[in-house]
Amino acid sequence: MKLTNFINLWVSSLFLIVFLNGCDIQDATPDIPDDQFEPTGIEGAVINSFKADGDQLYAVTNNGVWVSDLTGDITEWNSLGLEGLNVVGLANLSDGSFLAGVQRDNVQSEEPVLYRQEDDSFSEEWEPYDQNFGGSENYNYINRLEDHPDHPGQIYARGAYSLARSIDDGESWQTIFGDWSSIGYLADLLEFDPGHSGRIWIGGESAAFQPYLYFSDNEGESWNGLGIDASGDNAVYSMAFHPDDVNRILVGLEGEIRSSDDLGETWTMSFENDLYHYILAMSTPNNIPSETVYASGSEYGAQGGNLFFLVTNDFGETWEKFSAEAELDETSINDLYIHEAEGQITIYLGTSLGVWSYRMSD
Helix, strand or coil: CCHHHHHHHHHHHHHHHHHHHHHHHCCCCCCCCCCCEEECCCCCCCEEEEEEECCEEEEEECCEEEEEECCCCCCCCEECCCCCCCEEEEEECCCCCEEEEECCCCCCCCCCCEEEECCCCCCCCEEECCCCCCCCCCCCCCCEEEECCCCCCCEEEECCCCEEEECCCCCCCEEEECCCCCCEEEEEEEEECCCCCCCEEEEEEECCCCEEEEEECCCCCCCEEECCCCCCCCCCCEEEECCCCCCCEEEECECEEEEECCCCCCCEEEEECCCCCEEEEEECECCCCCCCEEEEEECCHHHCCCCEEEEECCCCCCCEEEECCCCCCCCCEEEEEEEEECCEEEEEEEEECEEEEEECCC
């Protein structure tokens, strides 16, 4: 890797870390008066993502891994360890425990970036478990970590631009998109298509600040690139899948949501507004494909903004926006989990100010 490329990636990574973590310096969560947005725990932490597993909801944060019970209203979170570390992904292992991915500031960190639980899924004891992740030159920067929902023991990890796979619970790794040292800017998107068991999606922003989106129909053996003509620099952050038509998708970018009914061959504008929302997250009730899709992110782009989410009941034909009454400066919503039980929907927002929730009216 050229020194200039290394410096560019380091600066880009530092900007992303500052953007996602810059709000954790606040000592207390601001009060939001008299509306349906409520603080719901892990105050002061940046929530990077959620992972639902049975009746448990896990929060992956810049201060370790936390868990809460979904059988009722969430009232408390319990730490599962790795506190003080910026955890960016959590993957199920075939024995019921987890593998956690930790993001370091350096693309060639000498500190561990993968940790495996020593016992079961509720253990607070973790052991470093990098194995050969990062290759011989140790390019072990990690953006996202997920297990394949249809193949126990199969784990996928996003690097700066690459995608790596393990088929043996993280004991060994190989890159299946790009190389360990491939240069990129944002590489957050990793989705397993619920309508096609072999289809994997990856996306983000290239080193040239252009959005990219690829899919594989054979679990990463070969890839198809899709063009997205977005003005200026942009990124693909999030996706949603139609429940009945595998060719219909939504993607969240900077300032807009695009839709396609031909698997990304052509795109139409689904949502845009003057505030230039970054659409960092999309989700459906209980993570089941639906025409009802929720979206959120950063209200004023890189500046953050207020708590908000968008919802469509017709897969992007129309959208409605819900915002908190009080202004929260520099807040980002990095992930959503939509919990539906007995006809009641609760939206959990993983933000740069801990977890917040919103209960939809009947």
